[in-house]
Amino acid sequence: MKAKNQRLILALLALAAVIGAGLLAVSGLKQEAAFFYAPGDVPKDDLPLDRAVRLGGMVKAGSIRHDADGVTLRFVVTDGKAEVPVTFKGIAPDLFKENSGVVAEGRFQADGRFIAANLLAKHDEKYMPPELAGKMHKTGSLKQ
Amino acid sequence: MHAYANPARFLKLARPLTPVFLTLGAALVLFGCYAGLVMTPPDYLQGDSVRIMYIHVPAAWLGMGGWSAIAIASITQLVWRHPLAGVAARAIAMPGALFTAICLVTGSIWGRPTWGTWWEWDGRMTSMLVLLFLYFGYIALSNAGDDRTSVSRATAIFGIVGAVNLPIINRSVVWWNSLHQGPSITLKGSTIAPELLWPLLPTVIGFSLLFGGIVLMRMRTNLAEAKREARLRRMAAA
Structure with a gap:
């Protein structure tokens, strides 16, 4: 050879x-190596209460509530399999919207709620001009 | 391939190609940036911050493409003993590191207004930072010996081993939950609307040509240096 x-x-x-x-x-x-837990990844009977974690998913449509104090936000994170109610006190990023991705940093409470200390917005891989988004929004194709 | 093993023959081709790559590349980059800043519409969600894509994407492509080229050159050096392979690999390392750094910096600047953070340790960002450190290690290792023209065999082996990180960077957003969004441009098509997508073509090609021009310049410099040293040695011996 x-x-x-x-x-x-x-x-x-x-x-x-x-x-x-x-x-x-x-x-x-x-x-x-995952950056966050999706609601479906979190075992309901064995919540990671002892440490700070990240919870990621979509902000459920119509779930954002502002408390009377003006700084407290309540919303629901969903991944289609499970839902987690989240409370956050502070300023949310501009891209934080309903039907859009979010990663919340914070802790689970024993009752299954999640108290977030920080919010990150996660957007998807679609980019388009506003006019096109408007048109597509009417046909509902933006919701996948 | 061995037709260009002779540095003289390679230089004959590289000399006229260098200015062509650099001027054409600069022209395409300037046009692409103008198009990306002025001619395209903003994104429906991100607004004008989406325009950083026209730098960020070519930088990511060249950071990873640079190491792919180093890996191919390393195999060529180890298997076929091509005399210019190591010269090329040495010349690629520095611009590769530069574009990886540009990708990380532009990504960080882009992340602040969109995600709400400068930096997070998610799979894509961490693996890209590892690539930058691999470049630093490669550059340090290539400068460890006496050879300043080509690279040692240990360096070439490092160039191949480091390529393991490339598929990890590419797949990081698919394998793991990550803050970085999934791939927009795949073999199946693009999820970036054509109105926003097209300036990427001139900037990706333009930056690639600039990269190629810089690599040719660095290869020519190193070959000239080697020639000068050989001549000095001959004169000293005479």
Whole structure:
């Protein structure tokens, strides 16, 4: 066998081993590398009460309520499988809207509610001009 | 491929190509940025902040494309012993790191008005930051030996191993819950409306040409340096 081919086979074997190791590591990380829990990921009878977590999902349509104090927000985060009521005191990001993504940082309470210390808006991968969004909104296709 | 193993033959091609890449690239980038800032409509949700996309996306593409090129050059160096492969890999590392940094900085500036944060440790951001550190490690390793023209075999091996991070960056928003949105442009098409999408074409091609021009310049500089040193050594021996 020519030395060149030997080196090629060696390089390919090494590449396969490295990619395999990378995939193993990534599959081992699985949920640990997730940025947030979706409501459906949270076990109802075993809430992570002892630590701060992030809860992410869609803000349920029609669920945003402003308290009389003017700074407290109440809304419901949903992922289609489960829902979690969230309370947040503070200034929400501009993109925080109903039917839009949100990531709340905070703690679960024993009764299943979530008290958020911080809100992040999460938008989807769709970008379009306002006129187009307006048209699509009427047909309901924006809601997927 | 070995037709260009001779540096003289490569230089004959690289010399006229460098200004072509740089001027054409600059023209396309200028046009693309003008189009992205003035000619396109704002986004329905993000407003004008969406325009940072026309820098952010090409920077991400070149940060990752740079390491892909380093990995290919590393294999070429180790397997076929092509004399210019290491020269190319060394020349790519610095602009690759630069564009990765531009991607991270523009992403951070974009994240503040849209997500409400400068930085979060989500899968996409963290893996992209790891890519920047890989570039730093690669540059340090390539400067560890005496060779300032090409790179050592250890550096080439590092170039291949580091490529493991590329699919992780690409898939990070699919595998894990992340703050960063999913991919907009896939093989199936684009979820960016055509009115907003088109200036990406000139900026991506333009920045890529600039990148290519910079790499050619750096390769020529390193080859010239090697030639000068060889001549000095010959003169000292004579």
